[in-house]
Amino acid sequence: MMAEYRIxxxxxxxxxxxxxxxxLGGVEIxxxxxxxxxxxxxxxxxxxxxxxxxxxxxxxxxxxxxxTDTRYEGVSSLLLLEEVVDRVTKEGYKVSNIDVTVxxxxxxxxxxxxxxxxxxxxxxxxxIPEVSIKATTTEGLGFSGRGEGVSATCVVLLARG
Ligand code: MG
Numbered sequence: 001m002m003a004e005y006r007i008x009x010x011x012x013x014x015x016x017x018x019x020x021x022x023x024l025g026g027v028e029i030x031x032x033x034x035x036x037x038x039x040x041x042x043x044x045x046x047x048x049x050x051x052x053x054x055x056x057x058x059x060x061x062x063x064x065x066x067x068t069d070t071r072y073e074g075v076s077s078l079l080l081l082e083e084v085v086d087r088v089t090k091e092g093y094k095v096s097n098i099d100v101t102v103x104x105x106x107x108x109x110x111x112x113x114x115x116x117x118x119x120x121x122x123x124x125x126x127x128i129p130e131v132s133i134k135a136t137t138t139e140g141l142g143f144s145g146r147g148e149g150v151s152a153t154c155v156v157l158l159a160r161g
Contacts, residue, residue: 002160006093008055010047010154016147024102024109024150025116025133026078026123031107035150038067042077044102044133047152048120049077049084051098055158056091081123093158097130104150109135 016022020034025044035041049061058064064087065072065080072080088094098120102109113133121131138145 002056002091004160005096006055006158008051008053008156008158010050010052010054010156011151012043012046012050013143013149013151014041014043014046015149022107023077024112025100026076026119027112027115029107029109029112033147039065039072039075039077039080043150044100044116044152044154045077045081045120047154048098048100048124048156049081051154051156052084052088052095052158055156056088056093058087058091078119078123081120085124088158093160095124095126095130096157096159097132098124098126098154098156099132100134100152100154102133102135102150102152103138103144104135105137105140105145105147 014035014037016033017036022029022031022034023040023042035043046061053060116133117131121128143149
C-alpha cells in the first residue's frame with residue numbers, strides 16, 4: 001500500500017510566439033505574445049499536472065494526453081488538469097498543498113496571481129491557503145530572460161483520503 005503522503009514535482013517550458021493567447025494558470029493575460037503548444041500551452045498547469053502524476057508514479061501528461069491525439073488540440077489545460085485530478089481521486093488521494101513558481105521576464109504576473117490561485121483552487125477541489133503561486137524572472141539571463149519562453153515548476157503534496 002502506498003504511503004499516506006506522496007510528494008511530486010513537475011517542470012515545463014513553452015515557447016513565446018506571436019498570434020497566440022497567453023494563458024497561465026487558466027487565466028488569460030494581456031500580452032503581445034502567447035505560448036506555443038498543442039493545447040492552450042498553459043505551462044503552469046502542465047507543471048501542476050506532472051507534479052500530481054509524478055506523486056503517484058502515474059507517468060506524465062505527454063503519456064496521458066499525447067499531442068498526436070486531436071482531442072487535445074487547442075483545448076484548455078484546465079480540462080487536462082480535471083482529468084488528472086479525477087485520476088488522483090480514483091487512486092484515493094487529494095491535494096494537501098501545492099507550490100508553483102512561474103519564470104517569466106514579462107509580462108508582470110503579480111496582478112493575476114490571485115485569480116490564478118482561485119482558478120487552480122477550484123480545479124484541485126481544495127482551499128486557497130493550499131495553493132501557492134509565485135512568479136520570478138531570471139534577471140535577463142537565458143531563454144526566459146530573453147523573453148523567448150516561459151517555464152514553471154511545481155511541487156505537490158498529496159494526502160490519502
Ligand atoms: Mg507543456
